Amino acid sequence: MSFILSCPNCGPRAVDEYAYGGEVTERARTSGDERALFHYLYFRTNTGGDQREWWFHSSGCREWFQAERNTTRNEVLQVARPGELAPSREPAGG
Amino acid sequence: MIGLLKKHRYFRDHDLKSSYDVVIIGAGAHGLATAYYLAKRHGIKKIAVLDRSYMGAGASGRNTTIIRSNYLTPEGARFYEASVKLYESLSQDLNFNMLFSQHGHLTLAHSDRSVNTMMERAEVNRLVGVDSRVVYPDEIKDLCPQLDISDHPTFPILAALYHPPGGVIRHDAVVWGYGKEADKMGVEIHQYTDVTGINVENGKVTGVDTNRGTIHCDTVISCVAGWSTLVCDLVGVPLPLTTHILQACVTEPVKPLLDKIIVSGTLHIYISQSDRGEFVMGSEIEPYSGYSNTSTFRFIEDLAMHMIELLPMLGHAKILRQWTGYCDVSPDYSPIMGLTEVEGFIIDAGWGTYGFKASPIVGFTIADLIGTGKTPELIQPFRWARFYENDLVSERGAAAVSH
Numbered sequence A: 001m002s003f004i005l006s007c008p009n010c011g012p013r014a015v016d017e018y019a020y021g022g023e024v025t026e027r028a029r030t031s032g033d034e035r036a037l038f039h040y041l042y043f044r045t046n047t048g049g050d051q052r053e054w055w056f057h058s059s060g061c062r063e064w065f066q067a068e069r070n071t072t073r074n075e076v077l078q079v080a081r082p083g084e085l086a087p088s089r090e091p092a093g094g
Numbered sequence B: 001m002i003g004l005l006k007k008h009r010y011f012r013d014h015d016l017k018s019s020y021d022v023v024i025i026g027a028g029a030h031g032l033a034t035a036y037y038l039a040k041r042h043g044i045k046k047i048a049v050l051d052r053s054y055m056g057a058g059a060s061g062r063n064t065t066i067i068r069s070n071y072l073t074p075e076g077a078r079f080y081e082a083s084v085k086l087y088e089s090l091s092q093d094l095n096f097n098m099l100f101s102q103h104g105h106l107t108l109a110h111s112d113r114s115v116n117t118m119m120e121r122a123e124v125n126r127l128v129g130v131d132s133r134v135v136y137p138d139e140i141k142d143l144c145p146q147l148d149i150s151d152h153p154t155f156p157i158l159a160a161l162y163h164p165p166g167g168v169i170r171h172d173a174v175v176w177g178y179g180k181e182a183d184k185m186g187v188e189i190h191q192y193t194d195v196t197g198i199n200v201e202n203g204k205v206t207g208v209d210t211n212r213g214t215i216h217c218d219t220v221i222s223c224v225a226g227w228s229t230l231v232c233d234l235v236g237v238p239l240p241l242t243t244h245i246l247q248a249c250v251t252e253p254v255k256p257l258l259d260k261i262i263v264s265g266t267l268h269i270y271i272s273q274s275d276r277g278e279f280v281m282g283s284e285i286e287p288y289s290g291y292s293n294t295s296t297f298r299f300i301e302d303l304a305m306h307m308i309e310l311l312p313m314l315g316h317a318k319i320l321r322q323w324t325g326y327c328d329v330s331p332d333y334s335p336i337m338g339l340t341e342v343e344g345f346i347i348d349a350g351w352g353t354y355g356f357k358a359s360p361i362v363g364f365t366i367a368d369l370i371g372t373g374k375t376p377e378l379i380q381p382f383r384w385a386r387f388y389e390n391d392l393v394s395e396r397g398a399a400a401v402s403h
């Protein structure tokens, strides 16, 4: 296994038990701005640092949750139910 | 004899100048090929190729060297076919033996659905002049007797897409060959030169900041594959990419016994035997994004399980080493090449798990774009702006297995 991720329901498990859902993005508004919509659909921050992301416990409780992970060290900083992550330790861009 | 043992340097070291005509970020196969064709075909000589690490430190020195052109879209197949053609004469052109051996490539289908995809690929390939056709178990057995074509495995082999010109090459030689010839024409290769900033005034590139000082230039080309988002962040160009690691491994060398490249999308594995006798094997990208080059045991376990099902004779082979590299994955499994909204900033990215085979044609077409100011037709479909135009080039059916 390459790292351990804790499901808020089930506790620490090997990362292979989960499906990755990508970085947390801000939902596009239903305005008429096509560029904003395509940006939301395709473009990503792809951070080399702390990233907030979605995970699905596919071989466990089958619930979605969120994690904050350092993508260069593969270190999980926190996990929480959707929308409940604490503010990041470092300010954005820090 | 003494001469043979002497260490060769393929390029010279230079002081970093304060200005160049063109700065290329990334001394992988793409960056060096671009420098070579810029100097060779367009007479541009004041070129610096900068790399934060050593030449070939990125995916160019870590890939599994498979070269093929049997893609699913006409845009893709045409583009990669042009690259295979350049590869066919590259050893002569660069006066360096690249050990390119086109011994054929089989993509196995284990389900009706993948048989359909193979048929579609064969049709598209035929239309654009790529040598590729669907073959069935009897012929597969002739082409590659080592494969278990019985109905014994969990996923029996139903058919395969056969691509005779598919092959493998010595990847380091491609990097060194382009570097050596570019150097001869006056291109400067600067290793351990990290680009930390890209300067823009009134929407135009004016230079780059590095750990060795600032350089002035009007044209910057980013050839950094897995690092593309990080470099494009320096200039404010957003990208539709996520970076994932891809793993690979080799066995101990043995006598030649597998002369085809074998790929299975269903089993998520591929294999070839190198000229040294090692079996070179790979699988899928890690599903989560990130920049941590840590190999996993899980990769070896999964790969070995499926590989032995396909090629039972490999049961006794021992793994010699495993490694990882970055892959910049795009939403449509096609590259992103050409102009951006910042004048003078050109990108070459989105190479995912399949960019090595494109190195020559990337260098050729990006050099043409800079030399003539016009985007070559071959790369027009891969423009950055396509994501805002919702005009994608979906290669999922031909590129989702990593090679």
Ligand SMILES: Cc1cc2nc3c(=O)[nH]c(=O)nc-3n(C[C@H](O)[C@H](O)[C@H](O)COP(=O)(O)OP(=O)(O)OC[C@H]3O[C@@H](n4cnc5c(N)ncnc54)[C@H](O)[C@@H]3O)c2cc1C
Binding pocket: B025, B026, B027, B028, B029, B030, B031, B050, B051, B052, B053, B054, B055, B056, B057, B058, B059, B060, B061, B062, B063, B064, B065, B066, B067, B193, B194, B195, B196, B223, B224, B225, B226, B227, B231, B246, B247, B248, B282, B323, B324, B325, B326, B327, B351, B352, B353, B354, B355, B356, B357, B358, B402, B403
């Ligand atoms: C395990 C593996 C197997 C693969 N197998 C195949 C295959 O069989 N066939 C195939 O066609 N493709 C394959 N690929 C994909 C292929 O290797 C890549 O798409 C291709 O090599 C990209 O080449 P490049 O020159 O664009 O980038 P790279 O070779 O990655 O070079 C980028 C360079 O940029 C440098 N750099 C990054 N940031 C900076 C900065 N800020 N300043 C200065 N320099 C910087 C890096 O140090 C690096 O040397 C594989 C990839 C991997 C990882």
Ligand SMILES: [Zn+2]
Binding pocket: A007, A008, A009, A010, A011, A057, A060, A061, A062, A063
């Ligand atoms: Zn759970």
